[in-house]
Amino acid sequence: MSMDVTFLGTGAAYPSPTRGASATVVRFEGECWLFDCGEGTQTQFMKSQLKAGRITKIFITHLHGDHFFGLPGLLCTISLQSSPDTIKQPIDIYGPLGLRSFLCRTMELSHSKLLFPYVVHELVPKPDQCPMEEICELSFVDSGDVSLEEVRGKTIYLDPVEDAYTLEDNGQFVMKGFRLFHRIPSFGFVVEEKPRAGKLNAQKLKELGVQPGPLYGQLKDGIPVVLENGTTIFPSDVLEDPLPGRKICILGDCSGVVGDGAVTLCCEADLLVHEATLDDTQVDKARERGHSTPKMAAEFAKLCKVKKLVLSHFSQRYKPAGQVGEGDVDITELKRQAELVLDGQEIMLAEDFMTINIPMKKQP
Secondary structure, eight states: EEEEEEEEEOOOSSOOOOOOOOOOEEEETTTEEOOOTTTTHHHHHEEEESSSGGEEEEEOOOOHHHHHHTTTHHHHHHHTTTTTTTTTOOOEEEEEEHHHHHHHHHHHHOOOOOSSEEEEEEOOGGOOOOOOOGGGGGGOOOOOOOOTTEEEEEEOBBBBTBBBBBEOOOEEEEEEEEESSSSSSSEEEEOOOOOOOOOOOOOHHHHOOOOOSSSHHHHTOOOEEOTSSSSOOOOOBOOOOBBBEEEEEEEESSSOOSSHHHHHTTOOOOEEEEEEEEGGHHHHHHHTTTTTOHHHHHHHHHHHHOOOEEEOOOOTEEGGGGGOOOOOOEEEHHHHHTTTTSOOOOEEEETOOOOEEOOOOOOO
């Protein structure tokens, strides 16, 4: 099955003519998931080959405007483009504590009515995810308000044993969040596909007397079958080893991770999307503002042994070679700085509307 990542916004702070504000789409198994929704994301969808109406889940890394100011507008646009005669499933929205209140108030004050429900699930941050002087702002208490279109969602707390937030866990994938350090609490997200059943061994099936047909499907689904002669065939008798699942990690703004959960969850990821707002010569400024440089991103990628690192969330001063003006910097310098840290791991610079395919893994 196909799995890909499309970047709709790769700029920091605000949308510009060359880079939209943060927005990334992951598609697989018929799902379309949006990670962050900066101002103008609905327009970026219209410029792309993607359809906003197919979004089933939205994940907000943190509550800075360039990561979620586009959310109310996107929801309203999806509603306007929807047929009133079509029953649309609720959109699940995950984000930090406070997101539910923001959406409720925005929809209420703008008198916006949606043709579909949405569900907000809030991650409760820990005080060590931001500077001490910002802790007072974490005393947000959910008033319990729910808009007409919202179905009451979950409040998700950190699992202290795993040092992670479990968001989804079904037969196809596991979705988890982990803590990042920023000026306000920020999160990273991991989409991990569960192992797929191995191929059926046709030769063994023939030797055991299993005829092609429905029994093949049962064995493939992990269900033992009983032949007419009374012999029981177990899936493990005729299935090859499972195929490993794919893993994508998308981090919000950060100057580092908090706790050990992030490294464990991101270990050997097929793709890691990490911010690199400023270049390595601006490292002090980056840390002061809760951001990363290419070296910082590459060091985390190296620690996690990821297969491919994609740098994103660039300050608007970094431009392609043909667009560099006074005060600008050639963006390829960011890639060069990351390459000084990594040895053999692939590095890419995210561009708006760029799509990366994640191929299925082969038998180990």
